[in-house]
Amino acid sequence: MKNIYKTLLTICLSALLVQMANGQGGICLRKAVPYKAGKFSFSACTGDFKGDGKPDVAVVNYNSDIVSVFINNGDGTFQPAVSYSSGHYPTSVKSADVNNDGKQDLIVTNTGSETISIFIGNGDGTFQAKKDIPGGAFPCYVAIADFNHDKNIDFAISNDSSNLVTIYMGKGDGTFTTTNSYDVGQYPSPIAIADFNGDGSDDLVVTNTGSNSISVLMGKGDGTFGTATTYPVGSYPNCVAAADFNGDKKPDIAVVNSANGSVSMLINKGDGTFARPINYAAGGGPISIVAVDFSKDGAMDFAVCNAGTNNISVFINNGTGMFPEPTNFQTGISPICILSDDFNKDGIPDLITVNNNDNGTISVFLGCPSK
Numbered sequence: 001m002k003n004i005y006k007t008l009l010t011i012c013l014s015a016l017l018v019q020m021a022n023g024q025g026g027i028c029l030r031k032a033v034p035y036k037a038g039k040f041s042f043s044a045c046t047g048d049f050k051g052d053g054k055p056d057v058a059v060v061n062y063n064s065d066i067v068s069v070f071i072n073n074g075d076g077t078f079q080p081a082v083s084y085s086s087g088h089y090p091t092s093v094k095s096a097d098v099n100n101d102g103k104q105d106l107i108v109t110n111t112g113s114e115t116i117s118i119f120i121g122n123g124d125g126t127f128q129a130k131k132d133i134p135g136g137a138f139p140c141y142v143a144i145a146d147f148n149h150d151k152n153i154d155f156a157i158s159n160d161s162s163n164l165v166t167i168y169m170g171k172g173d174g175t176f177t178t179t180n181s182y183d184v185g186q187y188p189s190p191i192a193i194a195d196f197n198g199d200g201s202d203d204l205v206v207t208n209t210g211s212n213s214i215s216v217l218m219g220k221g222d223g224t225f226g227t228a229t230t231y232p233v234g235s236y237p238n239c240v241a242a243a244d245f246n247g248d249k250k251p252d253i254a255v256v257n258s259a260n261g262s263v264s265m266l267i268n269k270g271d272g273t274f275a276r277p278i279n280y281a282a283g284g285g286p287i288s289i290v291a292v293d294f295s296k297d298g299a300m301d302f303a304v305c306n307a308g309t310n311n312i313s314v315f316i317n318n319g320t321g322m323f324p325e326p327t328n329f330q331t332g333i334s335p336i337c338i339l340s341d342d343f344n345k346d347g348i349p350d351l352i353t354v355n356n357n358d359n360g361t362i363s364v365f366l367g368c369p370s371k
């Protein structure tokens with residue numbers, strides 16, 4: 001994560017404006033609308049912070065130590081961001097109700113201060129000031145789940161400089177206890193969660209950016225995990241998505257390889273072990289991935305953002321778990337994170353990229369009916 005961040009500074013290319021793109025290949029996105037965030041926006045999450053049924057967006061900004069919260073007007077347009085102070089060098093944010101009051105809260109990893117910040121939501125789109133807990137060495141990514149089935153939100157973080165994944169168990173009141181850390185590969189970064197072996201408990205996969213691999217850890221259902229199994233992928237894997245791409249109801253894994261400009265797809269053999277990767281060419285410096293059924297045919301598709309070529313590549317499943325050539329759409333400069341939700345509630349998936357430049361922005365792409 002640290003190294004790719006430096007890389008990103010050097011691959012900011014020319015200023016490109018968003019362009020109109022027409023529906024083709026099962027994907028249609030309206031012209032992107034930019035919104036200003038903080039400095040060096042790093043990643044984001046969606047959640048219904050205001051409680052009106054319309055997804056809102058939170059963005060962490062690495063160089064300004066703030067979380068920017070964008071409240072949805074209800075039609076997929078957003079109010080100007082409201083800022084909350086995070087820890088130093090925040091890199092990841094997720095939304096969940098950590099204190100069981102029915103209101104969405106935020107969990108933020110701060111790599112500089114090596115803390116996790118919990119922001120309790122007021123339910124009206126605003127948040128209380130952060131409460132910090134220790135985050136271990138360079139906590140760079142957070143993923144949420146209920147690992148022990150007690151209905152209290154838990155989370156996993158990757159500790160980039162100690163090569164660990166650490167599990168935090170929720171008490172249900174907004175506080176957490178740290179349990180175990182697990183050895184993974186070098187420079188672990190994003191984590192995805194799914195039940196890979198079908199035993200009813202959440203498992204996790206983490207990208208090991210420094211060792212060109214992923215580590216899969218099987219959850220035991222009590223908040224503990226087995227020893228990691230490692231699978232090789234491409235060069236500089238920077239993000240991972242878990243979803244059923246081949247339609248056998250078993251979650252598969254897709255990884256973006258930043259240095260190869262590719263996506264590695266690892267199909268679940270059915271028991272939580274994975275076949276050798278199938279590789280697909282993306283754009284330059286792909287760095288984030290999201291799995292969504294854009295074409296609404298029941299077959300899972302995915303999109304990646306390419307930080308080097310300032311665009312996104314949307315891959316539509318041909319129905320058999322294979323992906324023909326992607327359709328590309330231009331974004332702001334250095335898109336570093338991509339996520340999807342249905343912001344205007346028209347039943348068509350929308351996309352957001354977080355653009356990691358000095359004056360960070362998000363680009364909101366509302367989906368339109370595909371031809």
Ligand SMILES: [Ca+2]
Pocket residue numbers: 096097098099100101102103104105120121
């Ligand atoms: Ca809450």
Ligand SMILES: [Ca+2]
Pocket residue numbers: 145146147148149150151152153154169170
């Ligand atoms: Ca739990």
Ligand SMILES: [Ca+2]
Pocket residue numbers: 194195196197198199200201202203218219
């Ligand atoms: Ca499992």
Ligand SMILES: [Ca+2]
Pocket residue numbers: 293294295296297298299300301316317
């Ligand atoms: Ca599809």
